[in-house]
Amino acid sequence: MLGEGIAKGLVETARNFFGSYVSKDRLTTVQFPEERLPSIEATRDFPFLVYDGDDWQPGMRCVACQICEKECPPKCIYIEKSKDKKPDAVGKPQFYPAVFNIDVSVCMSCQICVEVCPFEAIKMDTEFELSTDNRFSGLLWDKERLSKPNSYYREIHPTDAAMSDSLLAEEKAKVEAKAKAASEPKGSATISNQPQAAASSTS
Amino acid sequence: MPKDLSERIILLFTIFAILTVTGAVAAMSLRNLVHSVLALTVAFSGLAAVYLLLGAQFVGLAQILVYVGAVAILVVFAILLTRDSGTVPLISGGSWRLLRGSGIVVFAVFGVLAWAICHSSVGRHTVHLSHDTSIYEIGNVMMQRFALPLEIVGALLTVALIGAVTIAMQEKEGRR
Amino acid sequence: MGEAADQFFVNLLHRLVDHAPAGVAPILSSLLSVVAILAVFASLFAVTTILERKGLGRIQNRYGPNRVGPFGFLQPVADGIKSLTKEDIVPHSADRVVHYLAPLVLVFAAFSLYAVLPIGRNMVLADLDAGVLFFFAVSSVMGLTIFMAGWSSRNKYSLLGAMRAIAQMISYEVPLILVSVTVIMAAGSLSTVSIVEKQAGYIGVLPRWYVFTPWGFAGFVLFMIAATAESNRSPFDLPEGESEIVAGYYTEYSGFKFALFFLGEYLGLFAISGLGITLFLGGWAAPLSFLTWIPSYLWFFAKLLAMIALFIWVRGTLPRLRMDQLMNFAWKFMLPMALIDLVTAGVWHFLPQGALRWFVCGALVVVPYVLLSRWLMQGWKLEKRVYRFAE
Numbered sequence: 145m146l147g148e149g150i151a152k153g154l155v156e157t158a159r160n161f162f163g164s165y166v167s168k169d170r171l172t173t174v175q176f177p178e179e180r181l182p183s184i185e186a187t188r189d190f191p192f193l194v195y196d197g198d199d200w201q202p203g204m205r206c207v208a209c210q211i212c213e214k215e216c217p218p219k220c221i222y223i224e225k226s227k228d229k230k231p232d233a234v235g236k237p238q239f240y241p242a243v244f245n246i247d248v249s250v251c252m253s254c255q256i257c258v259e260v261c262p263f264e265a266i267k268m269d270t271e272f273e274l275s276t277d278n279r280f281s282g283l284l285w286d287k288e289r290l291s292k293p294n295s296y297y298r299e300i301h302p303t304d305a306a307m308s309d310s311l312l313a314e315e316k317a318k319v320e321a322k323a324k325a326a327s328e329p330k331g332s333a334t335i336s337n338q339p340q341a342a343a344s345s346t347s
Numbered sequence: 348m349p350k351d352l353s354e355r356i357i358l359l360f361t362i363f364a365i366l367t368v369t370g371a372v373a374a375m376s377l378r379n380l381v382h383s384v385l386a387l388t389v390a391f392s393g394l395a396a397v398y399l400l401l402g403a404q405f406v407g408l409a410q411i412l413v414y415v416g417a418v419a420i421l422v423v424f425a426i427l428l429t430r431d432s433g434t435v436p437l438i439s440g441g442s443w444r445l446l447r448g449s450g451i452v453v454f455a456v457f458g459v460l461a462w463a464i465c466h467s468s469v470g471r472h473t474v475h476l477s478h479d480t481s482i483y484e485i486g487n488v489m490m491q492r493f494a495l496p497l498e499i500v501g502a503l504l505t506v507a508l509i510g511a512v513t514i515a516m517q518e519k520e521g522r523r
Numbered sequence: 524m525g526e527a528a529d530q531f532f533v534n535l536l537h538r539l540v541d542h543a544p545a546g547v548a549p550i551l552s553s554l555l556s557v558v559a560i561l562a563v564f565a566s567l568f569a570v571t572t573i574l575e576r577k578g579l580g581r582i583q584n585r586y587g588p589n590r591v592g593p594f595g596f597l598q599p600v601a602d603g604i605k606s607l608t609k610e611d612i613v614p615h616s617a618d619r620v621v622h623y624l625a626p627l628v629l630v631f632a633a634f635s636l637y638a639v640l641p642i643g644r645n646m647v648l649a650d651l652d653a654g655v656l657f658f659f660a661v662s663s664v665m666g667l668t669i670f671m672a673g674w675s676s677r678n679k680y681s682l683l684g685a686m687r688a689i690a691q692m693i694s695y696e697v698p699l700i701l702v703s704v705t706v707i708m709a710a711g712s713l714s715t716v717s718i719v720e721k722q723a724g725y726i727g728v729l730p731r732w733y734v735f736t737p738w739g740f741a742g743f744v745l746f747m748i749a750a751t752a753e754s755n756r757s758p759f760d761l762p763e764g765e766s767e768i769v770a771g772y773y774t775e776y777s778g779f780k781f782a783l784f785f786l787g788e789y790l791g792l793f794a795i796s797g798l799g800i801t802l803f804l805g806g807w808a809a810p811l812s813f814l815t816w817i818p819s820y821l822w823f824f825a826k827l828l829a830m831i832a833l834f835i836w837v838r839g840t841l842p843r844l845r846m847d848q849l850m851n852f853a854w855k856f857m858l859p860m861a862l863i864d865l866v867t868a869g870v871w872h873f874l875p876q877g878a879l880r881w882f883v884c885g886a887l888v889v890v891p892y893v894l895l896s897r898w899l900m901q902g903w904k905l906e907k908r909v910y911r912f913a914e
Contacts, residue, residue, distance in 0.1 A: 146896030157582045157840045164581045173585050408656045416663025482653050
């Protein structure tokens, strides 16, 4: 019958219209910025540098190995190595970056820098409300802007942070064991002991 | 500002007449074909205004409805469908000799017509209508006294329509 | 008391005009009425844009605009500021004069339509003897402006959209005028004021509007469909919908001229709804006899808002019709139904009052509708589709 489908359609839309006032679960709109959808744990937006402890300069994990700079596809990372060394996350004296700039307007959030970093130093942040009114310097972030504490990292990516922490703890234990074995009485290092020491250092 | 009615009517008539004549002259002389159609539409509207000024409501409004609303659109469609779209249709200009000769003929004809009209009965007496013709009366007259001409005109238009459709159909099938 | 409220604006106009010298008085009175019409219907346009967006949003299970002003009701102000301050771009090879004139003539024609609509008791700008004819004459000018807009843009797609729009408009003018002729036949006059007066009065409590007769109801439905098509509204908005895909006839317009086109379209919609109200819904008459204490102009605007709501409802429901479907519908369905409606109106007039009249006219409207729609829907397969591989 001509017109039947139209009538049914009109009834359906009327039901939608009046139902949207009555039942709140019809309207799935999230009124940004008053309400926000919770982001999932694996959200990634732009990189940040992790530092341990309270002070960002000595606690920074990055050793300026420049692997992330070389691997970055749009080449948005710029690193300059320092001249002196400082102890890194596991205690070994390493270089640190004097200049570490990321141009966030170029970054494409591919996470390659995170995947290749051997020192758990650079991770992906979840912040996206980054508008600024300065087109060039507003989105070119330096080392200080990029550094965020490990506690923050544990907040935004709990699982990844736990894994990262355990990895670093393992590394640290290894380094400490090596240091202890090395600082053990060197005098008692006989020929019979040396293979043992060699074996324990390579395990 | 003219105060009484006849002066006001004369002023309005002058304005509408100038509008109509300008539109007609522009329709003939503009180089762009679509511009000339639009100028012709202005001429039609000027005529409708003159009808309305004379108190002939039905004729004036029917003039707008039929001429501006249908005939102008028809002419526009005819222009657009018979030329490749996108190119600006132009009319070629005439020569000055042609204009002189045709101008003489036009003025001669106009002069003779004006003389004839002014010296005829229409030009000598002012006609006073006994009452304003209402549309009810027009309808009444059309259905009673002029019913046969109305039906014949209707039949004529139907025949023309059917003929046009038949020709178009044959052309389409011929092209296929 | 009710009389004073009803004639409030009429008395106000008279009082304002009385202070003017005698020669200027009629011009001043017309001028004030014109200003009132401009103000009222332009603000109705602004309100309608936001109502439409919020209404469509609610139909589509979302909020409409709700940031500007309380519940978003100052959104038209923001839209107006935006369209006024945008750069006016005219294509290099476009025809500047015609490009400039098209929206102007459209808005001029659209505003002129309100001159014959009786908005309340004694509240019509021009009580023409041929009011309905004036309405149709001026609304046919709007088709020409669409052509001007499409052609002057010097854009193939604009031109194509304009031609389709004109074809649609002139095709749907035929059933529109035919159903108006049925009302004119029943009322015996072309003047809108007398058509409204013929529908005044009540049988008991119920009004004597033409929509409450079989031929009037069918005529009203046909009128609404034709009015939707005349204003290029969904589901007949192929000329506009093309602009989302390729280009439409006003794609080369930006800024204020685009806003003028929008304004002209909506004004045309209000005007044709106003005509529908005048012809079928009794104009400014109240629906029930004990509600006549509410002023007449409030009833007119209430009915107008109801029709706007209906248009928005239909827009949110139906998908767009294709060009050939549109034309088929106009010429193969609506025109025969309009002619049958004309016959039915005549039969209604000549039969004596009573149940027989209702039965005969009802049958005369319903039976051809069923048969015609059956015949036209013959080749269609409307059952649920069965897929070979996708299940």
